[in-house]
Amino acid sequence: MKKKTNIEKANIINLLISGQTNSFGTQIFDYANQLVISGLSNNTNLYMGLYQGGKQ
Numbered sequence: 001m002k003k004k005t006n007i008e009k010a011n012i013i014n015l016l017i018s019g020q021t022n023s024f025g026t027q028i029f030d031y032a033n034q035l036v037i038s039g040l041s042n043n044t045n046l047y048m049g050l051y052q053g054g055k056q
Contacts, residue, residue, distance in 0.1 A: 037051055
């Protein structure tokens, strides 16, 4: 197994950090969507069900 260069190590760290940042951003976006949907009046359960059903 060849020794990793500094650039390869930096790339691995960047990939890990970007994955965590992406996950955090997705959670924030999901939370905001749920707040907006829960603030809708009459059909809140229907909208929330559609939103959660569409998540992967």
